[in-house]
Amino acid sequence: MKELVILSGKGGTGKTSLTASLATLAARDSKAMFCDADVDAADLHLIMNPKILETHDFISGNEAVINPDLCTGCGQCFEVCRFDAVSQSEDDTYNIDPLDCEGCGVCVDLCPEQAIDFPEKNCGQWFASETRFGTMIHARLGIAEENSGRLVALVREEARKRAQTRNLELILTDGPPGIGCPVIASVGQATAVLIVTEPSVSGIHDMKRVAELAAHFKIPAMVCINKYDLNPDQARAIEEIAKEKGLTMVGKIPFDKAFTEAMVQGKSVVETHGDSQATQMMEEIWKRINTSPAMAQERIC
Amino acid sequence: MIISIASGKGGTGKTTVATNLTAAAGGSLALLDCDVEEPNAHLFLEPEFTDSETVDAPIPEVDMNLCSHCKKCMDICRYGAIAVMGKKVLVFPELCHSCGGCTLVCPEKAIKEVSRPIGKVNVGRLKHLPGPAFVQGYLKIGQVMAPPIIRHVRTHEGKKDVTIIDAPPGTSCPVIASMKNTDAVLLVTEPTPFGLNDLILAVEAVKLLKIPHGLVINRAGMGDDAVYEYAKKQGVPILMEIPFDRRIASAYSKGKLLVDALPEYKEKFITLFEDLKTLAREDRRTAQ
Numbered sequence: 001m002k003e004l005v006i007l008s009g010k011g012g013t014g015k016t017s018l019t020a021s022l023a024t025l026a027a028r029d030s031k032a033m034f035c036d037a038d039v040d041a042a043d044l045h046l047i048m049n050p051k052i053l054e055t056h057d058f059i060s061g062n063e064a065v066i067n068p069d070l071c072t073g074c075g076q077c078f079e080v081c082r083f084d085a086v087s088q089s090e091d092d093t094y095n096i097d098p099l100d101c102e103g104c105g106v107c108v109d110l111c112p113e114q115a116i117d118f119p120e121k122n123c124g125q126w127f128a129s130e131t132r133f134g135t136m137i138h139a140r141l142g143i144a145e146e147n148s149g150r151l152v153a154l155v156r157e158e159a160r161k162r163a164q165t166r167n168l169e170l171i172l173t174d175g176p177p178g179i180g181c182p183v184i185a186s187v188g189q190a191t192a193v194l195i196v197t198e199p200s201v202s203g204i205h206d207m208k209r210v211a212e213l214a215a216h217f218k219i220p221a222m223v224c225i226n227k228y229d230l231n232p233d234q235a236r237a238i239e240e241i242a243k244e245k246g247l248t249m250v251g252k253i254p255f256d257k258a259f260t261e262a263m264v265q266g267k268s269v270v271e272t273h274g275d276s277q278a279t280q281m282m283e284e285i286w287k288r289i290n291t292s293p294a295m296a297q298e299r300i301c
Numbered sequence: 302m303i304i305s306i307a308s309g310k311g312g313t314g315k316t317t318v319a320t321n322l323t324a325a326a327g328g329s330l331a332l333l334d335c336d337v338e339e340p341n342a343h344l345f346l347e348p349e350f351t352d353s354e355t356v357d358a359p360i361p362e363v364d365m366n367l368c369s370h371c372k373k374c375m376d377i378c379r380y381g382a383i384a385v386m387g388k389k390v391l392v393f394p395e396l397c398h399s400c401g402g403c404t405l406v407c408p409e410k411a412i413k414e415v416s417r418p419i420g421k422v423n424v425g426r427l428k429h430l431p432g433p434a435f436v437q438g439y440l441k442i443g444q445v446m447a448p449p450i451i452r453h454v455r456t457h458e459g460k461k462d463v464t465i466i467d468a469p470p471g472t473s474c475p476v477i478a479s480m481k482n483t484d485a486v487l488l489v490t491e492p493t494p495f496g497l498n499d500l501i502l503a504v505e506a507v508k509l510l511k512i513p514h515g516l517v518i519n520r521a522g523m524g525d526d527a528v529y530e531y532a533k534k535q536g537v538p539i540l541m542e543i544p545f546d547r548r549i550a551s552a553y554s555k556g557k558l559l560v561d562a563l564p565e566y567k568e569k570f571i572t573l574f575e576d577l578k579t580l581a582r583e584d585r586r587t588a589q
Contacts (some may be wrong), residue, residue: 008311009338009339010311010312010339010341011310011311011312011313011470012310012311012312012313012470013312016495040470040471040472040473041309041310041311041470041471041472041498041499041502043310043494043495043498043499046494046495046498061379062379080401080402080405082399082400082401083400099477099481099509099510102398102400103379104379104380104398104400104402105377105379105402106377106400106401106402106405109377109402109406110405110406141472141473143472143502143505143506143509144472144473144474144476144477144506144509144510145473145474146473146474148471148473148474149445176471177311177312177338177339177470177471178311178338178339178447178469178470178471179338179339179440179442180337180338180440180444180445180446180447180475181445181446181447182473183338184443184445198554199554200553200554200555200556201341201344201345201554201555201556202316202339202341202344202553202556203554205339205341205344206339206341209338209339209442212442213442213443216442216443217443227550230547230550230551230554231551231554231555234554234555260493260523260524263493263494263495263524264493264494264524264525266494
């Protein structure tokens with residue numbers, strides 16, 4: 001079994017639209033499982049239209065809460081908190097701001113009155129769903145919650161377990177933007193990543209960083225340039241960088257309004273614009289991904 | 302006055318708005334690029350850096366001559382970042398949240414904290430524009446913790462009359478670290494189903510923080526009208542629209558500012574800047 005993770009560094013380069021198109025193509029031989037690892041601002045469900053079969057709470061970490069009846073106002077919690085989450089109330093007891101609490105529990109352990117509770121935190125939900133393309137595992141991190149990396153790891157693990165049981169060959173994972181915690185959680189043990197970039201100074205800057213990240217974790221990376229005709233010079237620069245860094249170029253997609261039209265209809269461009277150049281390009285990209293050396297290795301066992 | 306610019310969805314135009322606001326308004330202004338995973342504002346504003354600060358995260362270092370293997374450090378650590386195995390103590394720096402718990406509880410005082418670099422912050426000014434200060438943070442490749450870098454970038458706020466913060470996408474901890482305690486949030490979206498879905502999440506986050514907010518609709522005319530209906534229903538004022546225009550996309554792709562490529566935008570960004578200042582001030586008055 002293999003897993004391809006779609007990344008971009010920069011947001012809004014077309015990760016999710018492309019993932020949806022690749023999902024449409026992958027579903028033709030019905031051996032794939034789908035996963036949305038952008039738990040922070042998930043969008044893939046808007047195209048996949050999942051019928052949710054299972055809903056699970058995502059319990060992760062704890063949150064310190066001071067019991068005002070037991071608090072003597074000694075200020076020990078205030079002293080030990082590194083995250084500026086503790087503040088003094090008007091009646092000289094203390095308060096913890098849940099938005100700032102890191103859940104480290106140091107104040108809980110060191111409170112001389114044992115006046116600090118440490119309940120588990122519900123940080124969101126994750127779902128197992130059926131879609132017209134196959135099974136999809138996705139999630140919704142609670143607003144302003146932490147532990148997005150853990151939730152990403154969890155949805156990928158669930159996708160992997162189910163794919164294994166059903167003998168599926170591929171997991172297609174829509175990744176988050178950036179290069180931090182959730183991105184790192186989305187690439188561990190992946191077979192390869194596909195970096196979707198755009199021909200702009202930002203696209204190039206961010207693609208370099210995410211390519212470095214993939215190299216750091218020794219994950220083979222492929223590149224595809226979306227809207228390449230918006231600036232052909234920058235597109236060429238991206239191809240040069242890809243060559244230099246040993247990244248496989250799998251295709252260049254022209255700017256096409258069909259992608260937005262498809263999105264508005266809740267479909268992939270392959271579904272709505274079957275004979276378009278965009279669909280042709282997606283089919284070619286899909287072929288190149290599947291025959292690329294990056295995808296040849298068995299990394300997940 | 303601190304104004305943060307956020308979006309939920311990535312690539313909607315946060316940096317376009319932040320950099321053009323800075324260029325159009327000028328004066329006593331600081332732009333803080335808090336998208337420390339993928340900072341881009343410098344690509345449009347040509348800053349000259351005068352200073353670079355390393356951001357360190359303290360991690361434990363155990364003196365094995367003093368350690369009695371009591372495991373108190375391992376017990377307090379909620380992140381599995383320190384483990385006592387027989388006569389050995391293992392530290393996993395990438396799991397450490399720098400809470401300092403292990404150092405505090407060690408009865409032998411065998412643990413001291415050492416610095417581990419997780420990123421850097423560059424500080425400077427703009428080459429072509431007197432007045433504005435420019436600060437950006439960079440998360441080191443392979444590091445997970447963006448919020449400490451964001452907090453470090455934000456130590457530079459308040460030095461000028463107005464601070465503009467370019468926030469990262471999403472709605473989780475790095476975004477909250479960027480928006481918290483700001484006087485107004487400007488949300489940037491595009492009129493598409495993805496733009497709307499993520500805008501709704503962003504509005505929820507801003508409401509949780511109780512910060513007054515307004516909206517910029519970028520690439521207006523691109524998708525559908527649902528974003529407008531949502532904004533109207535929620536009472537979120539639309540402060541500016543930037544049309545879906547290939548000339549704008551082309552200027553952006555080259556790292557050119559909109560106010561330079563299409564000078565008629567200068568006036569529009571100055572108006573936006575004034576509207577934001579009013580938004581931030583008004584709400585503070587009602588809050589009092």
